[in-house]
Amino acid sequence: MRDEAHILAQDLTKHYRVARKEESLAATLRHFLFREYRTVRAAEGVSFAIPRGEVVGFLGPNGAGKTTTLKMLTGLIHPTRGQARVAGHIPWRREKAFLKKITLVMGNKQQLIWDLPAMDTLRLNAAIYEVPEGEFRRRVGELAEMLSLGERMKAELLAALLHRPEVLFLDEPTLGLDVNAQVAVREFIREYNRRHGATVLLTSHYMADIAALCARVLVIHQGRLLYDGELEGLTERFAPYREVGLTLARPLPKEALLPFGEVRELSGQEARLLVPRERLTERVAEILRRLPVEDLEVREPPLEEVIARVFQSPAPVEEG
Known part of the structure; x- marks a missing residue:
């Protein structure tokens, strides 16, 4: 797949x-005379390959390295190390x-120039990209x-796509x-991808965007994939x-539900529990036997909660 990749990132x-x-007068004076530095690892060894025409979600919290990666893939910044090819180009x-x-x-x-009419x-853009009248x-x-x-939003997207790009990097569109x-x-986005076979790398904090458009996702946290x-x-x-x-x-106190799983919500007679997958059958049987249940539904947890749990870890390490 790497030989056919439309977007390729290697390390x-x-x-x-x-x-x-530091926030003090003495520290400010020291800052001018004896400056100390730290290293921020914005992206660290990110590698993936995306074939032509695929729409891929790129997930991560603020500061995870998503925008840094997009800027390297679009050539706005040089990497410290590593290689990339996009549509056959470095x-x-x-x-x-x-x-x-x-x-x-x-x-x-x-995308628009604020002091020009949208059509101008x-x-x-048409002149820049040499698009005939x-x-x-x-x-x-x-x-x-x-x-x-x-x-306004229509004009923004028109400006971005007028030259009919084959690779779309969409950062919180x-x-x-x-x-x-x-x-x-x-x-x-779905229709543009269908009509023109465009490759799309999409970042969004709205999980509905990802769920609607992307069968595949990349998850980055603290600069690492x-x-x-x-x-x-x-x-x-x-x-x-x-x-x-x-x-x-009938309503029950939270303590009555704790033996069966993690209580995520409890409001009146409605409750939502998280139960380990390997103990699901056993726990459901216990719930039905021991609690006054009128209705029970087993489902996957919301995607937002899954992503939130992925990112529940300490802040990135900085080197002096």
Whole structure:
């Protein structure tokens, strides 16, 4: 698969040397005279391969290394070590042919030029990417037809995709949007991928984005890749428990439920327990025998909870 990879990362690593500074006048004076440094490991040995046309989710908490990895793959920063190839190019060479094949959409960054009308920005992008006038009009029409968003967000995506990139790096593309707009962006990404066979690497804190678009996910934490596999396998790997939802005949105190599992929610006659997978059959039998149960449902835990548990660990280690 590595020979056919549209996006290939091999041991991508990025370290930053950052000056130490303390909050005091004396420390500030020392900072100017005798500066000390620490090493921040933003990404550490990240390796994966994505074939053409696949939509892959990239998950991790703030500061995990997602955006750093995307910036290396788009050539915005050089790695400390490691190699990458995207659409057949080494990203940090920033060759013209490479830039025509990719786009980077960041939910907290505007694609538009703020003091120009949206159509003027699109025409400027068309000139930069050498899109002829007839093709420009056709692409604007096609992309606009695929979108059902507010005008600002529609123009943002038009600007990012006007040159019809074959590799999309999407960093929180639904950030700050309402629920309807989030759904519209997901549908647009799915349709763009279907029509043009684009390869997509998507980061999002909205698990609905990932669940709707990605069969495969990468999980990064503290700069290291923890998981690369099917979304369904993520729960099995990092959540060795199942969720048991209960409707009780009468309210019970939390203490009465503790012998059967971890009590995640308890409200009136409704309860939600987490039960180890290997003891599920035994625990369910005990619950039915010993508690006044009117209804019971066994299901996988919410994806948000699984991801949260993955990231429950100490802060990244910094070296002096």
